[in-house]
Amino acid sequence: MAYVEKLRDPTAETSPTRRARLAPPPSLEGKTVALMDIGKSRGKEFIDRLEGHFKKAGIATKRYAKPTNTKVAPTAVMQQIAAEAQLAVIALSD
Amino acid sequence: MPDTLLPRDGLVIVAKRDCPTCTLIEPVMQSLDRAGPLTVLSQDDPTFPSGVRSVHYDDSLEQSFHLKIEAVPTLIRFKAGREVERVVGWERNEWLKIAGDAAKGDGLPAWQPGCGSKSLDPGVQEALIARYGETGLRSRAISVGNWDDPMEACFERGWTDGLPVVPPTDERILRMLAGTERKPDEIVGNIPPNIAPCTVEKVAINAVMAGCKPEYMPVVLGVLEAALDPLFTMHGLLCTTHFSGPLVIINGPIAKSIGMNSGVNALGQGNRANATIGRALQLIVRNVGGGIPGAIDRATLGNPGKYTFCFAEDESDPDWETLAERRGIARGKNAVTLFHGEGVRGFIDQKSRTPEELIRSLAMGLFAVGHPKLVRVGNAVLVLTPEHYKIFKDGGWSRRQIEDALYEALKRPGKDLVFGAQNVAEGVPESMADKVLDKFDPPPEGVLIARAGGPAGLFSAIIAGWPGQRVREECRAVTHEIK
Numbered sequence: 011m012a013y014v015e016k017l018r019d020p021t022a023e024t025s026p027t028r029r030a031r032l033a034p035p036p037s038l039e040g041k042t043v044a045l046m047d048i049g050k051s052r053g054k055e056f057i058d059r060l061e062g063h064f065k066k067a068g069i070a071t072k073r074y075a076k077p078t079n080t081k082v083a084p085t086a087v088m089q090q091i092a093a094e095a096q097l098a099v100i101a102l103s104d
Numbered sequence: 105m106p107d108t109l110l111p112r113d114g115l116v117i118v119a120k121r122d123c124p125t126c127t128l129i130e131p132v133m134q135s136l137d138r139a140g141p142l143t144v145l146s147q148d149d150p151t152f153p154s155g156v157r158s159v160h161y162d163d164s165l166e167q168s169f170h171l172k173i174e175a176v177p178t179l180i181r182f183k184a185g186r187e188v189e190r191v192v193g194w195e196r197n198e199w200l201k202i203a204g205d206a207a208k209g210d211g212l213p214a215w216q217p218g219c220g221s222k223s224l225d226p227g228v229q230e231a232l233i234a235r236y237g238e239t240g241l242r243s244r245a246i247s248v249g250n251w252d253d254p255m256e257a258c259f260e261r262g263w264t265d266g267l268p269v270v271p272p273t274d275e276r277i278l279r280m281l282a283g284t285e286r287k288p289d290e291i292v293g294n295i296p297p298n299i300a301p302c303t304v305e306k307v308a309i310n311a312v313m314a315g316c317k318p319e320y321m322p323v324v325l326g327v328l329e330a331a332l333d334p335l336f337t338m339h340g341l342l343c344t345t346h347f348s349g350p351l352v353i354i355n356g357p358i359a360k361s362i363g364m365n366s367g368v369n370a371l372g373q374g375n376r377a378n379a380t381i382g383r384a385l386q387l388i389v390r391n392v393g394g395g396i397p398g399a400i401d402r403a404t405l406g407n408p409g410k411y412t413f414c415f416a417e418d419e420s421d422p423d424w425e426t427l428a429e430r431r432g433i434a435r436g437k438n439a440v441t442l443f444h445g446e447g448v449r450g451f452i453d454q455k456s457r458t459p460e461e462l463i464r465s466l467a468m469g470l471f472a473v474g475h476p477k478l479v480r481v482g483n484a485v486l487v488l489t490p491e492h493y494k495i496f497k498d499g500g501w502s503r504r505q506i507e508d509a510l511y512e513a514l515k516r517p518g519k520d521l522v523f524g525a526q527n528v529a530e531g532v533p534e535s536m537a538d539k540v541l542d543k544f545d546p547p548p549e550g551v552l553i554a555r556a557g558g559p560a561g562l563f564s565a566i567i568a569g570w571p572g573q574r575v576r577e578e579c580r581a582v583t584h585e586i587k
Binding site for chain 1: 246247257258271273274277295300301310391392393
């Protein structure tokens with residue numbers, strides 16, 4: 011079902027309509043990086059490699075996975091990542 | 105509108121089956137079709153009229169909108185692609201002039217008025233303007249993806265107070281603007297904290313989001329103007345670490361005409377006008393002014409009234425001098441009083457039976473405002489409910505007698521309130537020990553009394569004020585007439 015296409019801005023319009031992305035942190039020191047496998051074939055190998063690079067750089071990581079690459083990650087997985095990490099790499103391999 | 109629907113040269117009739125005049129002249133339409141060419145735009149039934157070759161179902165009312173149809177039947181003659189004449193309703197002589205002998209309508213009355221066009225049904229015109237016309241709206245249009253929920257889009261953009269808002273579409277905004285005669289581009293004032301100019305259109309957008317009806321607009325505009333009164337110090341109230349937010353009290357006939365609640369559960373949920381008028385003010389401060397909790401709004405705890413806190417005073421007793429009257433607005437005029445209110449503190453007294461007893465009892469409850477050992481750190485609103493009010497009324501007390509008696513009852517010897525007295529560190533400086541201290545400002549500012557509430561329950565309510573009110577030359581409750 012298609013919803014409405016246009017709303018009117020209720021604000022003073024001092025910010026752009028396109029919202030800015032969150033700025034990356036100045037450094038990864040002390041941060042935990044989530045590595046989420048989206049479930050494509052050989053994804054694990056790719057993320058193993060990524061994890062190795064982070065480890066070499068002394069950056070903590072945690073591994074996550076979603077059950078299928080065809081759908082958005084379940085809410086519980088996203089909430090867990092948000093609670094346990096400050097950055098995320100969502101990766102695949104084909 | 106597709107040009108092919110209308111003849112370059114010929115007749116167009118706009119009609120609907122749900123119109124006795126249109127059905128009356130169905131034979132005339134058939135006769136005109138035989139004489140040809142005739143195009144009928146049917147607003148409500150593609151099978152009406154029967155016996156006419158070219159009937160177009162204007163279910164979207166787009167054609168009716170562009171042709172500016174106000175009533176049906178409307179007969180229009182086109183020549184060289186342009187409208188040259190029209191007649192509204194059935195009037196034989198006029199139809200004969202435009203359409204010739206085929207419009208004679210033998211056996212029909214000479215004249216019968218038509219019915220309103222569907223395109224002018226309540227709320228429809230605004231929808232049609234939004235879809236097919238020029239809205240005149242100047243606020244930035246924000247695109248929402250075809251499959252995105254506009255309610256979620258409002259949340260994601262930070263436009264809400266934590267509860268869902270009504271998505272502000274063009275047709276809702278146009279309907280809201282129809283609730284005021286003020287021009288959409290009129291600037292109402294500058295909204296703190298960012299001192300951003302706020303037009304009537306922006307008020308309408310936020311009123312839509314709050315869930316207001318168009319008839320609330322005069323009140324919403326009046327409330328906003330009161331909030332922008334420098335004496336109300338909206339900016340300070342927004343930034344404070346204290347609990348307070350704007351408390352809106354409405355007086356005057358408009359309260360009843362827009363269905364506000366001054367009775368059972370008057371300070372609670374369930375009434376659309378009470379809920380949405382207060383909410384509209386908060387959304388305007390948030391969205392236009394940029395006043396956002398956690399940012400410039402530093403309230404330690406806040407209070408639920410910061411979602412909305414608005415009620416109407418009970419004016420059912422003509423002997424009662426209303427809050428607005430007391431504050432200078434004549435009875436019968438509409439008014440808004442804004443107060444810097446904390447949450448509701450219940451006051452229970454089921455034993456007092458005389459005005460004097462009740463005054464002493466109320467004074468005990470009021471003295472706890474802020475802290476029992478602090479004075480002049482803000483005023484208070486007393487919401488006097490019917491059963492408590494009856495005690496005063498039966499004793500023959502007027503509003504002013506109640507105010508004066510409370511003022512006297514709320515005096516305390518300084519020595520009981522100084523720092524450390526009664527083993528409590530909080531209090532007043534030692535220099536005040538020999539004085540008799542007033543808890544609040546003198547009437548009419550100190551305790552603002554408003555009548556409201558259901559008929560059962562010996563409970564009134566105390567709504568404490570904001571310590572900013574202690575600088576009384578700069579910060580006070582305000583009362584404005586709603587124009």
